[in-house]
Amino acid sequence: MAEFQVEKSEGEWQSQLSPERYAILRQAATEPAFTGPLLHVDQDGGFHCAGCNTLLFMSGSKFDSGSGWPSFDTAVGPVIEKQDKSHGMVRTEVLCGACGGHLGHLFDDGPTETGLRYCVNSLSLEFDPETKD
Secondary structure (H helix, E strand, O other): OOOOOOOOHHHHEEEEEEEEHHHHHHHHHOOOOOOOOOOOOOOOOOOEOOOOOEEEHHHEEOOOOOOOOOOOOOOOOOOOOOOOOOHOOOEEEEEOOOOOOOEEEEOOOOOOOOOOOOEEEEEEEEEEEOOOO
């Protein structure tokens, strides 16, 4: 298992996170499409890991993909890409590079020059309008 800058026991994660956030960040669950509180956040600021507060995405890279989850074309913080063969398909899972929390998946169908779409669970993130580029 990889070592992360932020490491906690499962009991510590469970006491820190809501049951919904724990399921997503620590058990790779997915929130239902179009239900996440950050889906329509369009103001300037940063999106931090809800588990460890590491800055991962900035609002300038967020776009409406129509998928039902917040989407970004660039990560500004540490993310880890990992092959995911669950649910009968092969995808690229994206984890917080600081704590290993599950964020969502990365696809190569983004509409910007990066060609990337980080499809991220709202509950894996916290938005901070005070975070500046």
